Amino acid sequence: MKIKIFLITNFLTINLILSQAPIDITEQTIKVKAVSEEVLYFGFEEGDQIIFNISEINGKEIKEVEIMEFPSSSKFSDFKTSKIENKIINVNSKAVYKFRFYNSSLGGRICKIKIQRIPTNENLKDFNTTVKWVTEQDTTWNSYTKDVIVRYESKTDQKTRKELVRVDTIFNQFFDKILRVHSETAFGKSQYTTASVELPVNSYFPDKINPYKTVEVISWSYWIGVGQKSEEEYENANKRLTSGISTVGSLTGNSALASLAITGISLFRNVNIGDNVHYKFYGIQNGKEIIIDYGNVISASGRKDNITQGLFAVQLYNDNFKDGINVNIKMVAVQIQKTWEEISYYEKIEIPIYEKQIFNEPIISTRKFPVTFDYKK
Known part of the structure; x- marks a missing residue:
């Protein structure tokens, strides 16, 4: 009996060891x-x-x-x-x-x-x-409220806008003088004569930032002549101007000078009979003298559009030994006058009508994780 118990015990022990x-x-x-x-x-x-x-x-x-x-x-x-x-x-x-x-x-x-x-x-x-890696996606939903256009309503609004309604051309004779220039032998007199000239000042109403009326100089012309023959040629040039006056506009007795100011085309002919004069138009800019025009002529004319504002000087010099001269100078400016007005108009506009709606937005997340080799989803 003891032998049997011993054998059974040993068998169980050996089996347990093998299983572990x-x-x-x-x-x-x-x-x-x-x-x-x-x-x-x-x-x-x-x-x-x-x-x-x-x-x-x-x-x-x-x-x-x-x-x-x-x-x-x-x-x-x-x-x-x-x-x-x-x-x-x-x-x-x-x-x-x-x-x-x-x-x-x-x-x-x-x-x-x-x-x-x-x-x-x-x-x-x-x-x-052995493990294997599995990739899975999970979807969750995010709900949110959003304003959505569901329709439009039409509406007519009265508005105003600033419009340029008129543009006028103005001719302004801003200088018309006869200047006496003495000879070299004139006792106590100078052979130089100087006159100051101011160009017409640009104007803005009510102000320059948002004007409703502006007057601006765009160009100017001059004529200079010595003696009777020069003055006669000035009058003849005005008489020759028979076309384009209605377009250009005219100043009494100065239509040729006005035409020169706006078109740049001179109708004045050179005069070869009479005394000459040295002339110079000059000004001061940034502390330095600038020459606008100059010459030694019996008569001359010209047009300028690079300097349209400010002051400048006219200097005349007579190189005649004994005779003084009278120098006739005329200047005409071309000014553009612009006029704006507030014009009313009607505008049809579409007004969007909104309402709140609920939306569901998917949120997809991906995760990767290890599983046992016999894993089945």
Whole structure:
């Protein structure tokens, strides 16, 4: 009877030992770089026992060793260790386990790792511990309220706009003088005569920023003549102007000068009989003298559009030894007068009508995770 009991006991012990023989999952040497981590993933069956061994071959410490059931259930962790022997972890349900090795030092760590499993019975010894990675998308919905145009309503508004309603051309004779210029031998007199000229000032009503009426000089012309023959030619030029007067406009006795101011075409002929005069039109700009025009003539005419505002001087010089001269100077400016008015008009506008509506917007997130090799969705 004792012999039978002994045999039965030995048989059960041998059977138990055989059923608990560990199965190697991995045995490898890994290098954990400075300030980094290495991670291994393996799958385990329910009831498995995990046997874990690690040693740093140089005996140096590893900052952290952790074993967790994926995704975040920590089963074991150790800090500042150089060796762990035969650590056993019981697996309560089929799952993927994560083996994490973290090195916080500035030098690498070389670790020998051995991971084994002991299945609960012989039928589970061939369980595949390889993991596979699965990518899944999850969709959630974000509800929000938005104002949406549902229709339009028409409306007519009365508005005003500023419009240019009139443009007029004005001829302004701003200088008309006969100047006496003495001879070289005139006692106590100068051979030079100077006169000041001011161009018509531009005007803006009510102001320059937003005017409703403006008068601006765009160009001006002059005629200068010495003696009776020059004056006769001036009158003849006015008489020859028989066409274009209605377009150009005219000044009494100065239509040829007005025509020159606006068209740039002179109808005056040169006079060769009479005394001459040296003339110079000049002004001061930025502290320096600028010459507008000059000449030595019996009569002359010209047009200017580069200087239209300000003051300038007319200087006359008589090179005659004994006779003084009378110099006739006439100037005409072309001014453009513009007039604006507020004009009323009607404008049809479409007014959008809104209402609040609820919208659902999909939010798609993608996640990738490890599963056991026999995982089925």
